[in-house]
Amino acid sequence: MPQDPAKDPVPGLLAAAAARLANQFSDLPATPEITPAEAGSIAAVLEETAVRLGDNYPYFHPFYAGQMLKPPHPVARAAYALAMVINPNNHARDGGRASSEMEIEAVAHIARMFGWEAPDFLGHLTSSGTIANLEALWVAGQANPGRRILASEQAHYTHSRISAVLKLDFGAVPADNRGRMDLDALESELKKGDVGTVVATLGTTAIGAVDPLPEILALRDRYGFRVHVDAAYGGYFRLIPDSLDEPARRAFAAIDQVDSIVVDPHKHGLQPYGCGCVLFRDPGVGRFYKHDSPYTYFTSKDLHLGEISLECSRAGAAAVALWATQRLLPNVAGGEFAQGLAAGRRAALELDSRLRADPWFQPLAAGSPELDIVVWKVQADTLQQSSDLAQRVFDECARRNLHLALVQLPQQWFRTGDVPFDSNSGKNLITCLRSVLMKPAHESWLDLIWQEFKAASQQILGE
Template sequence: MREIGLSKEEVIQELRLRLEGDLSFTDGRILGSMCTYPHEFAQLVFLMNIEKNLGDPGLFPQTAELEKETISMLGELLSNPNACGHIVTGGTEANILALWTAKRLRGNEFRNEVIVPESAHFSFDKAADLLGLKLVKVPLDSRFRVSIEDVERTINSRTLAIVGIAGTTGLGVVDPIDRLSELAVEHDLYLHVDAAFGGFLLPFLKELGYEAPKFDFSLEGVSSITVDPHKMGLVPIPAGGILFRNKEIYSTTAWRVSYMAGGETTQATLVGTRSGAAAIATWAMLNHLGRKGYRDIVKRCMELTLWFVEKVKSLDFIDIVVPPVMNIVGIKTEGVEIQAVAQKLRAKGWAIALFPSHIRIVIMPHVRKSHLEKFLNDLQEVIKSLGASKP
């Protein structure tokens, strides 16, 4: 570290140079991310509240109140305005909190197996490792949703929890959460729904007349839901969300802290010091956009997604993996290795997500038709250059 600091101008100049190679959501090359350029109003509110620390809510009681209201608004969106929870660092922390809660609720009972679909996000692997739990990964059906028969067959006396995904990371499909809920009720098991991505879409898809399977607290067996404002909520990072069905479940991980400057408190999150700005920015966005604002954003993303799907279907050597439920499209190739295609596309500057047998495109609000047109041109060129041929 320097003895004498640089001027602000010098630092900014250096940063400009050092960060030049980072991609930007505005340059049209990021087609594989679940994040986007945060809404300008959310950025402003975030900056206005930069010092708020929800780890010490006694100092910022009104921020804590706004966080509660935010959770209640998200709860209302997910059919339970009485839900309790927090704005956390992201989907990973939310999923860890859910499994931690499931474990603590069982006390000393020996239950260590968590049933997850094969499509579950790797945050569950992290959670299981941290919590000393065993993930039992269940195969998917022909529509890439968890196979209910296999979940049912897997439940045993060591089962601690079941996880269902509402918007899978790879393809954006929704597991049959209604059936998982029935199983959870029947076997008295904790059911966590990972709607990190889908939670900000499904309620609006339904209002727009798209098919949107049930996934939320309206299903009796659902104990908790992950829903991330820093994905389709357009809030700056870090803004994840964890919602529990009721206070009893929520308070399972509450830790008493006595020494805080703001007075004795409890913390039910993994991290201690945490961003009040993220919670306030989420509150601000929910109030600023309202249901209609979010619905309009989802509408535009879906219309573009469906246009893109038709284009993909009309081209040689590529196809979609499954009809999209939300703004996530899986592209598979015929006659050429998907890995080779992805490598060439990346070399051309495209930031796409690569899964074992498909490329994932996420039509986030920053994606324009012109970006997708350029991408499809490059994709065709790449496939040609790899010598694709009909079998």
């Protein structure tokens, strides 16, 4: 969002595109126009809406460096709004003829990023990463009925909840001190002989950890199970292998060998909420979706996206926005989109480096961030003091319009030094500060971010 909304070019560009769209339907009989009275009422409601929306964190601004919130690209905003003139429904071509074609093209573009080419995969957009993961685990349950789902204890909590919804047994595998799935613990579970699917997370929500996918695939060769990759947050890092450390680079390089993948274009993909995506390497899993719907599919013999989706009504506008963004910024290595990812990654490494040189703070002991999430604790005599100070620094930063996040992590992930383990702290968890530097602008704004952060820290820790 521009600092001065009056200089935002999107409304003018959108108006021109909307006129072009309207002209394509000019042979239809005219419909009633909005009256001046109606226009005045709408203006008043929009004015009130704008005021209400001001009660938000500035997610669009580089000083918002907390959760995984990345503003949609202007072309995505405009294309979404343009599509809403028609409001297509991508459940069937009857409700979204053009937008269904655009979704097929956009999803193929994402699949190509992971090394899969049409027609040798199956995939579609979803309303969220949660629904995308639900579909992947539903297919896993259909393919291997009665067998367990395993995921790291650092995997997103929805995997356990989804498994419960699907009535699939779920097991959490311990993580190492870098937040990655522990391979010895995984093999111990596999030896029980009842595992049907292992979920590998490429970019955990808490710290951006990347599970050791090549080693998990090697275990698949021995024990025979499906591998589902939850790359809702981290999937696009496949485009910048040279910016990653070797373990993460190897994991993303192996992603084309898995059975299913989830990625969220509404995270790093510059899309509005909600836009998730699920992909299956075997297009034959479409058999699990088969159903009869004599009242829905009648205008085309081509594949309807509703025939390979658990969701029925889905916003065609989400597909239009994604298609337009990928036309402008293709998901290719070395392209402008990939350069934006690399900028965020560099910003994260620089912030981590500054924190390691600062006596007030301590980043994770095991090494630098794997993607673009930085986590650090406040140095203190006890875990409780450290957690309390983290909360106070967080609050003081917010008072200065610098917005970070908080996360609770095992204290053994940090160098404990003279700080004793606290048996009263609840699984020895410590509240830490966390920052997701996912905006390309974060790199050029890092000096200002650091300046405000240090001032806030001085206010609290210098007392």
